[in-house]
Amino acid sequence: MSRGEKREKLLSALEGLTRTVVLEANMGSAIVTEYGARILGVFVGDRQNPFWVSKNLPGVISGREWNIGGNRLWVSPERRFYYRKPEGFEEWLCQSSLDPGGWSIASSSVKSVNLDGEAELEDFASQTRIRLSFSRQISIHGSSVKKGLEYVGLRVRDAMAARGEAGNGVNLWSLTQVRPGESRSGTVIVPTCRGAEPIHYFGKIPRDRLMVSSNHVSFKIDGCAIYKLGIAPEDVPQPGCSRILYYVEHGKNEVFLISMRTMMAPVNQDECLDVAKADPDGPKGCVQSYNSGPDLCFGEIELHFKPAARVKDFLVSYADYDIEVFAGKRGEVLRFLKRIVPKPFLF
Numbered sequence: 001m002s003r004g005e006k007r008e009k010l011l012s013a014l015e016g017l018t019r020t021v022v023l024e025a026n027m028g029s030a031i032v033t034e035y036g037a038r039i040l041g042v043f044v045g046d047r048q049n050p051f052w053v054s055k056n057l058p059g060v061i062s063g064r065e066w067n068i069g070g071n072r073l074w075v076s077p078e079r080r081f082y083y084r085k086p087e088g089f090e091e092w093l094c095q096s097s098l099d100p101g102g103w104s105i106a107s108s109s110v111k112s113v114n115l116d117g118e119a120e121l122e123d124f125a126s127q128t129r130i131r132l133s134f135s136r137q138i139s140i141h142g143s144s145v146k147k148g149l150e151y152v153g154l155r156v157r158d159a160m161a162a163r164g165e166a167g168n169g170v171n172l173w174s175l176t177q178v179r180p181g182e183s184r185s186g187t188v189i190v191p192t193c194r195g196a197e198p199i200h201y202f203g204k205i206p207r208d209r210l211m212v213s214s215n216h217v218s219f220k221i222d223g224c225a226i227y228k229l230g231i232a233p234e235d236v237p238q239p240g241c242s243r244i245l246y247y248v249e250h251g252k253n254e255v256f257l258i259s260m261r262t263m264m265a266p267v268n269q270d271e272c273l274d275v276a277k278a279d280p281d282g283p284k285g286c287v288q289s290y291n292s293g294p295d296l297c298f299g300e301i302e303l304h305f306k307p308a309a310r311v312k313d314f315l316v317s318y319a320d321y322d323i324e325v326f327a328g329k330r331g332e333v334l335r336f337l338k339r340i341v342p343k344p345f346l347f
Contacts, residue, residue, distance in 0.1 A: 025142035028152040040070035044327035052177040052298035066099040076173040112139035130164035148332035159318035185222035186248030199230030220347040223297030230285025262321035
């Protein structure tokens with residue numbers, strides 16, 4: 001699939017591959033797929049999709065591979081569930097029972113959709129298995145903010161019940177894949193406290209890709225080199241309330257600001273489960289962002305949630321969060337961004 005596809009082309013590409021639901025709001029729409037329980041596209045007006053989508057949807061889906069794009073639900077910590085050799089962070093894989101998993105659309109309307117899923121995961125660190133039941137509830141809203149700026153918002157509730165041994169706990173994890181700009185990079189912005197110390201998950205992020213300001217951290221997304229940023233819960237301005245933004249320009253009237261935010265984030269290191277590959281004994285992040293290599297060329301904005309709580313024989317968790325896509329002319333999008341971060345540093 002080429003970059004910047006409009007809604008009808010994306011629906012056409014998905015035809016015959018998976019069931020889809022189109023959610024409709026005043027100012028736009030969203031496409032949700034049964035395959036992988038993805039929010040695969042968000043369309044503000046007649047603009048293009050700012051989410052990254054695989055160029056080879058038929059091949060990925062027919063091969064039951066995970067990486068079709070959009071927003072997805074995973075579980076964490078990555079070290080325990082995604083590395084066959086967790087001690088050395090070696091032999092990464094996504095277990096197909098998790099993604100694409102066994103999802104089905106339980107109910108839907110033009111405003112909301114409910115999906116249910118089942119998975120059995122191996123915890124490679126403890127060599128045990130856990131059985132999980134998932135649900136996703138996704139609803140849409142949207143309106144004109146002011147002339148030259150519109151938005152489509154999604155409210156998501158993800159839930160999980162796990163049975164079995166999960167060595168050091170398990171938590172819900174939401175990831176949204178985004179595209180770099182057509183002629184330049186995009187910028188991830190995480191609002192922080194003064195003196196925030198970014199976590200370099202996969203190794204030192206170069207200075208030309210990372211900027212620490214007094215009230216936010218900026219991270220370059222260009223899909224040219226693999227790096228991962230983390231922000232500790234202690235560096236978030238309001239405990240338990242985390243937010244990550246992505247600013248990107250795809251054309252004169254196709255400037256986007258994507259926001260993911262929650263009031264159900266970890267509040268301290270004890271509630272963060274996902275350790276850094278570069279320093280497993282160091283600090284952990286509740287907000288993360290990933291920049292891929294040039295083979296696929298995408299970025300990710302990610303939220304981690306509180307660990308699942310023990311309820312009798314189950315580990316139970318749910319998380320509410322908002323995904324908002326603002327779009328319009330550069331000046332209007334920047335003015336709105338500056339209401340959140342007064343002097344944003346942009347790559």
